[in-house]
Amino acid sequence: MQQQAYDVIVVGAGHAGCEAAHAAAQMGSSVLLITMNMQTIAQMSCNPAMGGVAKGQIVREIDALGGMSGIISDKTMIQFRMLNRSKGPAMWSPRCQSDRMRFAEEWRMTLEQNPLVDFWQDSVQQLIIKNKEVCGVITRMGIEFKARTVVLTNGTFLNGLIHIGEKHFGGGRMAEPMAQGLTEQLVQLGFESGRMKTGTPPRVDGRSLEYSAMEEQKGDENPSSFSYLTESPIQEQRSCWITHTNTQVHEVLRKGFDKSPMFAGRIKGLGPRYCPSVEDKINRFADKDSHQIFVEPEGWNTVEIYVNGFSTSLPEEIQYEAIRLIPGFEKAKLFRPGYAIEYDYFPPTQLLATLETKLIQGLFFAGQINGTTGYEEAACQGLMAGINAHQKAQELDPFTLSRSDAYIGVLIDDLINKGTDEPYRMFTSRAEFRTLLRQDNADERLTGKGFDLGLATKKRMDKFQQKQSDVAQLLDYIKTNKVKPDEINSWLASQGSSSLREGTPIVNLLKRSDLSFSTILEHPLVKNIKDNYSQEVIEQAEIIVKYESYIEKERLMVDKMKTMEDLKIPETFDYDKIKTLSTESRIKLKSIRPQTIGQASRISGVSASDVSILLLFMGR
Template sequence: MKQYDVIVVGGGHAGCEAALAASRMGCETLLFNINLDSIALMSCNPAIGGLAKGQLVKEIDALGGEMGKVADRTAVHFRILNASKGPAVQSSRVQCDKQLYRLTMKSVVERQPKLHLFQALVDRLLVEDGRVVGVEDQTGVSYGAKAVVITTGTFLNGLIHIGMAHYPAGRAGEMASLPLARNLSELGFEMGRMKTGTPPRLKASTIDFSRLERQDSDPAFEPFSLSTHHLREERLPSYFGYTTPETHCLIRDNIRLSPLYGGIIKGIGARYCPSLEDKVMRFADRQRHPVVMELEGLDTEEVYAKGLGNSLPLELQEKIVHSVPGLEEAEILRAAYAIEYDFVQPTQLQHTLETKILRGLYLAGQINGTSGYEEAAAQGMWAGINAALAVQGRPPFVLDRSEAYMGVMVDDLVTQGVDEPYRMFTSRAEYRLILREDNAALRLTPRGFELGLISPELQEQISGRIQQISEGIKRLSSLRIYPGVNVNSKLEQKGSPAIKNPLSLFQLLKRTDFSWDDLALFSDLPDFPEDLAACSDRNVRKQIEIEAKYEGYISRQREAVARMKALENRRIPPGFDYSAIPGLSNELKTKLSRVAPETLGQARRITGMTQAALAAVLIIIKKWEQNGKAPFPAPAHSE
């Protein structure tokens, strides 16, 4: 039996990041995929990033991951979402050449030292004494490993629905993973059933784009990756249209043909991303719904018809498509469909994404009840890192909610579990003002360097940037302007109110009508630093300006983080008996026992937890300590 340090099952977005992280950290890694030609396939929309998702991509890159790099190399449409709002909720999104993205990532994976690829269907896990020791494929061949990462996406017991017809598949054209789903259930994992879907793909030459609203790329766009210096010059537009009353009538009159409404589909879909038949039935007062046409690449006729996702019969899908202005003659190249698949309830995972039932087994991506390429990639990298660290006998890698969006996501999953496909939102991050896209590198590159995923040169560059920001804030805070004709005339020239008291340039930068470039108005001050005025690093300038304008809010969030850390440092001993605590409801006792929170902070975030219940748990812990037991040490990831 061939032996590896880490085996990764599934070569989607989670699997690629897991395998790359483990191999780059020095582990001999084997990546399985049912079809090697579908590695990193964009099975749904041809886009990377989006609201809160852009933050995840930047964090993956800051830690040394690959998604941002490949997105930059293959992007053909660029947008900054929420550009008119504050920096905490701004997010980048790119539309990629779908096939070029797949081929580029496949090339990276194939050329990675210590990473081995093999095309096979994994049927079961090999287990000894409560630990995973390898896997067995469909031909009966076994492969040994010290750690296994499962990233099976929608393939676990996958079932595709088009009208009343349904058939097993992981996605259109690929077989489902049935034995592995049974194996996980037999091993004692609590399984659930999710549902997602994808819209039809249309032929571009049959669409009348003149009847749709065109949207071009934003003129200025920051790459996802720290290593990207130039973006592709080729650009593709997107187009916007709308459904019509005819569309809605077609769906209402034929809703009996939807497996979603006919009771055939049992899996739970996402409320925030409903199918078209769901939109029409749930929002009957809406006269129209948006439809977005995204071209899937530079050398293909396929167009992704976002907003037309459904599970209706093909002949009805054609009528629905033709009811949209501009699509009257559109040909469907690939039918829309819904897909059901199994997932593992993520409360059965530790914060490292290692399972509580089996040591050495890690889960990442849609198997954990999440949706989205970015959420999957972030979990894949997280699980791959921790699998490698465990193999090497090093401390685990865990980011808390104040350190990264991916820390928020993982904590949400393992603490609260899921009752619908989980998607990252900025609203989920309570410290989003300090977890911005623009400072992901400053927050996480040092951690990536510690893991061996970031080069010394890049780490030195980021360290220098951090120092420049700190020094810039100090220098601007020390430079003062004073009321007078000369100063106030310059402010009036800029359209900014005159000052009546001395003011530092840093305080002046707090004004909404004052930017970094406006500091040049005072370059004639005797002690104005020329090197600061001429600072060429736009990232440094941007960070200083954000720190100035949001100083009060940022300070309050940092204070909140300090309070949160106090709870995170109060460890709950393993095997803590919640059933013996008076005052807790039976529901809370069950939830606490199932999740087995590591800290009071994690316990506080369990759904339904109250301050009174939290105080009751703390009282028992203190009694344990007073009875002569040593205080429980802080968890390793709280540093």
């Protein structure tokens, strides 16, 4: 038996657990990763995809810091698309379809290649706590493992309850047992817990579908990648497909409403508002005759299909009858029905910005245990918890990200200050500085931080610095080199752009709204730029030039915000002595105990006048 004391124990090997274990071990901590099943490490329990709107930015941020989700996504993708290309660059979001079996395999191989990561297949039922400090865990087999820090990433397994129609049974995922004991112990220790719900659609046999009745959705013609280290993007891609429900489908689904665990009240937890079940959609949007269904392959060498948009917990016979009325699904064979799952979570206002719990030192929570939904949201929390568990174990300074540093910072700040009573999902609209937090500049924002921590490698840092140098050279070139009217005017006219009256730097052409860099680079005068600089560098330079005023405006806003963040509130500050604070504000401030005035200002229930009172009381 491994009787050594570990620096970090990670409980759970989903997306959060894998990133936590990798980060802590990469930085030099000894890590024990405990999972109920070694065959389901990094399991894509729901859709076989990574990224998407705002989520793709998170994956790039994980990668820039030195995490693995981007690299593994690049190695195992079957299709890549950059979403929102028709909008501004702050909205561009990378997304890929993944080979779910290869994704899990790559994660396991990555973790096994690190000699500082040990594994144990078991369920953790109890924490070892002494003097409000975690000292280890006790497994279902009664084995004790000692550690300086523990990261809980239990996903949907804490007292998980699966619902299909009127049937319900314990489970963390289909055919996998739930985890018991931890919730009960944490509640006894003083933690507040709650229940949440999520769901998943049926899986079908792709050989039984008629794709000619659907709309094909191909990947990008010139695909990119998630990781800044990936040099060869995907060459061959698999198509996805789009079809729609119809009134017949909706009528059949309605027949099962009386047996729906959601409508019958058997499900108590709230589900994700922005990813509702199909029965919830046809109930809430009764005026709509159809809803989109995305038909997504689960990998290169499997016939299994994920029916995105058809998440449901209705009886399996209703699911089967309804799905066969969808165009292209008339002969569909089910591999397994969809189901809903309820599970325990712990309101994240009980955490510090490091994701360490306020009640128990050395104990960290990451992922769905904090009330979030989505692989990407879980992975970034796991990364941050793993970093800080290492820092705590080695008695080093904590590491946090602000709202102006990263979407990761926005997510954690939202969770610890506002909490959540429904599964939290990241959107670009949650970030007030999204022009600064683009997917293309995550390395500029975070690679230096990751390198200083010892997480991002020297190879990554060198590549980032080379990119920065190339961007600076290109910007200097287009600012100092001019084009003359007689050289360019006829071409400008052909592009519907106004003529020049005098020689002008190339950068001034790029500032025009009716010209893109890719268009300008077709002109013989500047065609050499494509030979000397990568597409990534050209794209970065174009964004800097075209959005310079917006970027500068947001930087000024960040500077103002940092003034508030620099005003520290003593840990023992007595809010009761400020009689002019509102009652709600006083209760919230005493409960969350913000570390700065800026953090206090973002707590739900703390008004602007309450913040002014705090500033006055602190002599500001």
